[in-house]
Amino acid sequence: MARPARAARVARPGPALAAVGETPLTALPGCGPKVAEKLAARGLTCLQDLWLQLPRQYEDRTRIAPIRGLQPGVAVQVEGRIEAVERGFRYKPTLRVAIGDESQATLVLRFFHFRAAQVAQFVPGARVRCYGTPRPGQHGLEIVHPSYRLLDVEADAVLGDALDPVYPAIEGIGAASLRRLIGLALDRLPDDAALELLPRELREGLHLPSLRDALLTVHRPAQDADIAALLAGTHPAQRRLALEELLAHHLSLRRQRMAQQAHAAPALRSTTLAERLRAALPFALTGAQQRVFEQILRDLRKPSPMLRLVQGDVGSGKTVVAALAAMLAVGAGKQAALMAPTELLAEQHLVNLRGWLEPLGVRVAWLAGKVTGRARAQVLAAVASGEAQLVVGTHALMQQGVVFHDLALAIVDEQHRFGVHQRLALRDKGAGGGDVGDVLGRAAAIVPHQLVMTATPIPRTLAMAAYADLDVSAIDELPPGRTPVQTIALSAERRPELVERIRTACAEGRQAYWVCTIIDESDEIVAQAAQTTFDGLTLQLPGLRVGLVHGRMKGADKQATMLAFKRGEIDLLVATTVIEVGVDVPNASLMIIENAERLGLAQLHQLRGRVGRGSAASNCVLLYQSPLSALARQRLETMRQTQDGFVIAEKDLELRGPGELLGTRQTGIAGFRVADLARDADLLPQVQELGDRLLQQSPDIAERIVSRWVGAALHYASA
Template structure:
């Protein structure tokens, strides 16, 4: 099957000022939304469609189903009880009545709706005080003659500040007149389109911007129309190619092969108080194989909370140390970085390995001393936060960079660490305790090999999860009293630090004081992000050592705190957190042998999505199943925290809806990179643009 050959076409890159009526002011407004050339307008796709090709009888309207109606004005009412309001009652031959309601209107507009006037309106009916109503529908006043209906579905475009919908539609229409011939526009191999029964790009674009009256509106609204799938597959391919090329470029730079015998690794395994799980051993074998090659390892290790990723990272670091090289471990918060530092000191220092700590709060003499050790190679393993990537930090010979919870780091921070190697690029080991669904990993991490530690160490007990309405707080307080009386410990997690009028949430400070009053015999501590690091660390340590019974905290304890004696987790306002975060918090308990519980305390009433989230947590402890559900509910941008990476800014593709296209996209990406790199370049340029998207650099 031949790959499409490139064609020269110039119109795609023509500036928008080449369109009639686009002067400097309008060009600036369009450029603010990234619309610069004609191709940008071709790909500024509708977010929905309105069917104005038919009229619906008012009596037959369904709540929530958009419709177009036509009727005469029966009555008009202006009210000012809380704010100005205009109500217009319409009736038609079906003898039904519909209220049009407006909050923003001018006196002149209200005067137009004289009783008896014919009005055609489009909107979504919903139940109101006087039957069905449409709030701020689009409408037009009709004379007594015939007013023809539309002959095509009306596209609804994402709004652009300062440009009216009608003007935008006109501009896109002008841009579409400049679409080149099909073979000049098409970049995908013809065989692929035939195989998937998809239209050529030119046909797909024309249909999406001007769908005929008989187009499948339900398929268009769901994003499943063949024309939308045609654009989605090319957009997914563009992102895939962009990431793959990034990987190829990075791996062409070379790295130091770590081929030692692994004596230090064996000594560590012999000293550990536990045996590695089969999953840990499997993933370490994959990491070791990568590290032995003279090109940079790019591997993501994902595993549920408590699956033992840090041990795998420690063994990888020892392979670098054994060859006289350095390893660095970077975590997003000081709390998590300190937890890693404590673990690595406990495991590696008995083996004679020098572990150094470097974070923003290390200052003065201590900082100078740490920087000297990092620069002269005395510090063999360096642990810290993003402070490791500042310009003043020079490594002697960094061979391995380990990044924990990588999706929390900004793109440029990760690139800065990559540039710290002396002889070649450091190997990169990326870890996350937020399991990433397979479909998302295939797309979001196309430049990384993905390993999963998919079993928990033996002895970990599943956590029983229940959801309770906030009114039942007194019962919960009694339950905490009983658990602590038996010598166990509990967490109470709040989602805010101070009270807020805008959000109905119990703040940590208020909860801490209330619990102190309700449980005077218990030793209660408080931790939140605004405490000084030393105070925070002292409280955490006191809880870990059993000097506190109950720890009230914000979500700072989401990752990196290991207290085996804690067996009860209360999460306040659980309905406000995402599934992945709730699952992370729940993972703080169930680390010892005692049966553990997690209580999700929620404010009524619950939205449908919040109810589904809490039900999912009650049903399963499997992080991968939870991640799949989170992806369905929230979408990829939220799940990966990728507002900073551009990953979530797909124009047409949807990683959940279009997951079935990904295997095809992978095969096609491989083929294009080998056989037609110039076509690959043009596909990336069309969808991703000139700026490289460092989605997981």
Template structure:
């Protein structure tokens, strides 16, 4: 809060028109979080706020209100997503919302090449108040903003801290920094640590839209695969739409795509009358979009996919998911994948297919998934299983390198330490910098994102 930021004091006109045009009433939780963000953005120091809400809770509507406040104040906003699929979904949502309001919208992703990319970069430099949506391309060296007032990072744990710093620095003119809003459906251990220790304010959308049903989750050994395939046939006859997610232990996109291709072929042969689609990371963006549109429109009954659908897929009619080799995935990824179902009013199910015997950690992960759909509860259990990440550094798992404290053992001391820090800042501010240099050193930069 020692840094300056442009106070985003809009007149509210665009936000009122946006809310009036929505086909639903925002929930009380959405309104509360939007008010917290509105208050932050009006201040002359940078907002750094995490919005956590389970999949389907309406984080994007809250982000849209923040964007419109920035535009009303005469600034640009940037929304960065970790995958093309999620960025494209945001583009489609924001286009439907912002174009009727006359707000400029720009797309910039890694797949944009040659003249099209040069034109987009040039337009961004000249564009007035508006929104740019994209992936990692948003912070590349040749990308310059005219007046970046707000940075929104979706699924923030998918980006390294250096990447989030790079985007923030695009709006650092030496005198002020942009406001930052980070969003996630599953806080991971580092997020929890930074919430407890750093200047990261927390908002929770703890209310789902009316009519949403919790997802029933079961863990099933792969010896019952035949039974599961039979269940898919019955589900499709009932008019339900189904995901089958293929995962591999190797970090190889090529092998994952091949596994998904083989599975799609097998299921298409065995499930007569079921229309099977396939989506994976090696499909070109237009092909992926065409498959997802067909699935959403009901032209595909069963979608076989890699974990590329982990975020950014919203098909309310999908109500059954099978995750193959579920024991190989972490809790955050399992929770995100499961969040692709349960987005409508119909009862939804998630089957976690695993290959026995299970190790102790894998067994614990699958048990947690069966017990709860609550993202914060899952993150807390993940913290217990994996250990806190390095607090202000880039390491994701393992023990945090704290000099004395233990995040789990000393959790009750965290609020007291925060109050002590606030008192120190009020009564002896000259002591703060020496303490930070002694204990944190250059890693303090990571606390700014």
């Protein structure tokens, strides 16, 4: 690529990429309509899609390993003469082929699925070359279903000079066919001048190759390539691809932000009602709550839509900040809506908000699935007339029959639990509707401001990459009076001690949770089922009132049980993780989490947040089944060492990756093909800087980068 005339400018590639990279796959020999249809089902429609369909692992067929030196679990290529062939039918058809080589050792090839013609190929004395992973068998090492080919007895077969890529399987297309098609696509790669979209000085500064060299290295690594680095994703070729992929996702989100900012939103400048609420609160705001509210206040005073994510640990006081923001809308004569993912959480918000706001004369309406008939009609009429100033509910808020009079602020709690289209539907209840995906330049529509909240703290690197379309605020300070929760990890063998501990705590007037990870017994999962645990604890603790709540219960029954627990009518609540986001019970001071090794850090932290909400010393017991995996041990140790949700979030990102933290399947944030936010975090500053330059100077190149890596996958990501 030619060096730019000015260092600050981004070079513009020629038209070859559009001409070649976007060529339909049907142009490749052997890719007819049926094959193309199967590829399209996986999002592969043009040549550049195959260029970016990267190997998941590699097979080293460049050398022959002696059979005597094989190690179980290490994939190798071996070659030998067939010594014996045996077919068996005792339990199911089995074909065993014994081969030996010059190391004077024998290896068994075992097949469970085979044809008669295949058996006929295996003749004692014939030479065979095969690839697979050895494992211990009845008579030494064996490879089950190796890939193989028979060799000419006289001529030595030529070994390959590059590692063989193994691609993710695509239904209906064999591995060899897919490898051939990707090879044909790679043969059509344009030269650097046409293909490269990143500035040379950036690549050289990071010691990264061009895109063409990176793709060829990843797809066709040389025999002496650093296979460990390739498998770990740390090879410079993969770093080059990760850089552009992170840039593509960043640009996509930034463009969504720009499209949203092109709309108009009501400027909310009156603070009178919010100040009245603040004066009436029975507590003072923490410094963090005050700081975040001032950030929201500045946003809402502008005539462009706010897009702000407020993250804060369990119990940090996000709800009161949301209430103050809602009063800015109501004080301006408009409406606000707060949507929560479950009726339990929504109703908890409702109780708090009515307690704070109704004394100020604010009408708070409730709309959930269980509000039906005449009551529902009355609520809908109040929402449509504007009489209902703040509407609290679940996804029922987004249904077609719900019409707002003048919605100015949409608040979404636990935003990662909602699908993208659901959040768009609530946003579109604003006066002007409009589509956040509209291209820039269309007439601005009036949309409500958006405030999204999460009690799952998001690591800084994840926020930089996944929420580039949002301003991010953190309530990183707990209100005074919250007691630290003492966390310990115990083997399940010590269960009887915990039963006595519950008896003592409840005798002192406290309440406890016992959390199970499944509802019914399962032979496949080593976990105590909630129902079985409930039955057992009821027998073991006859003097206590034991309740049960799980996700399969009817909503009304679940709600009644949770409210009974909140009122102190239940001493011990046996529950599944449905209480992860649940009712605030200050009197609950003991949490036992069964099979804690099966849960992720974020979920464990959320569950632990159910206790320690009052003034009494609280405890969380992580009950685990031995033996612990190394990963599970790290998770439990992290929980013991810290209660800082942001520290836990960083560790969770390191251990689990971004997918589970974000709930990518429903947020619309596509899974990365190459990039790993924990591993590649050091690239993010360059990504942000280059993203700014491209959007300002070369929007056409930004469009190409997004199209290359993302396509339409992030169309709704900024909802």
